[in-house]
Amino acid sequence: MSSTxxxxxxxxxxxxxMQLQDGTWRCDAGHSFDVARQGYTHLLPVQHKRSRDPGDSKAMVAARQRFLNAGHYRPVADAVARAALSAQPEGGVLRCLDAGCGEGYYLRRLAETAREQDAALSLLGLDISKWAVLSAARQERAMSREPQEPAGSQWVVASNARLPVLDGALDCVLCLFGFPVYAQFARVLAPGGVLIQAEVGPDHLRELREIIYPNLKPEREASQAVPDGLVRRDVETVRFPLTLGEPQAIADLLAMTPHLYRASAEGRDRAAALDSLSVTVDVRLTSFVRLADAGV
Structure with a gap:
């Protein structure tokens, strides 16, 4: 695999x-943004923040890192990698953004799969949480096979609402359990580029939800609407049983989901008392193609 x-x-x-010169991104107007020593760039101006420390907290990022690196969601990551690589231009480099990359697990798995297939990549990981991007950059550096090997991905702190990416610069955008901003995704995708969106299915973590909530709300039907500038290509369901055999893994799973805040204290206590848990993973992957005449 070659990495550009x-x-x-x-x-x-x-x-x-912007151009990268001597560890700093600069535009012609004179704005500059330094690459941090950990390997990421902060591109979220203070006037675009809605809070002092937006996005996932340091504790949430650590929980997600432990859970994902243990391989519990590996089938989901492999399905995402296959779908992303299907967008690679023939004989060219796959330019891919993970919009809401978290601590970088899915991009790392994509890079591993591309290496196995000798596919060429150019990767950008973006998240509004500085803790997530810091973790992603650190993990990639730690996994480098050579101490001076250049990073395979660019990592930036930024928002999906204002992607710091040039128009039509991407072949693939990943939005995995995140907050889609379709107008921005269509803008940065080249004609024929692919958006891959991961959402939870109706049975996702049902067994955990039955423990922490007194009653489960009826599931909402999946939206059939197609965002402007895009056309739906296909939908894939990734479904498998998962058994967690230790309290830490159960706690990490709860901490990386919105259920940590939605559940009552009693519900969280019931989850904390578990020594093991078997759940259903039910994820829906929807692929959209950017129209040639999207007009964005």
Whole structure:
């Protein structure tokens, strides 16, 4: 596999192209953004923040890192990697953004799969949580086979609401259990590019939800609406049983979901008392293709 550094970043202040020079991203207007020593770049201006420390907390990121690195969601990651690699231009480099990358697990698995298939990649991981992006950058550096090997991905702190990416610069966008901003996704995708969206299915973690909630709400039907500028290509369901045999793994699963905050204290206590838990993983992967005449 060959890795090409992602270079199609746009200035978050004026949208102009940026160039990387001596560890700093700069645009022609003179705005500059340093690459941190840990290997990521902060591209979320303070005026675009809705809180002092937006996104997942340091504790949530640590829980997700432990859970995902243990391989519990490996079938989901493998399905995402297959779908993403199907968007690779023939004989070209797959330019892929994970919009809401968290601590980088899915991009790392994509890179591993691409290496097995000798596919060429140019990867960008983006999250609004600085703790998530910091974890992603650190893990990638730790996994480098050579101490001076350049990072395979660019990691940036930014928001899906204002992607710091040039128009039409991507072949694939991943939005995995995150907050989709379809107008932005259509803008940054090249014509024929693919958006892969992961959402929970009706039975996802049902067994855990039955423990922490007194009653389960009826499941909402999946939306059949197609975002402007995109056309639905296909839908894949990834479904499998998962058994967690230790309290830490159960606690990490709860901590990385919205259920941690939605459940009552009594519900969280019931989950904390478990020594093991068997749950159903039910994930829906929907692929959309960017129209050539999207007009975005």
């Amino acid at each position: 550094p992602f270079s199609a970043l746009a200035c978050p202040l004026d949208g102009n192209p």
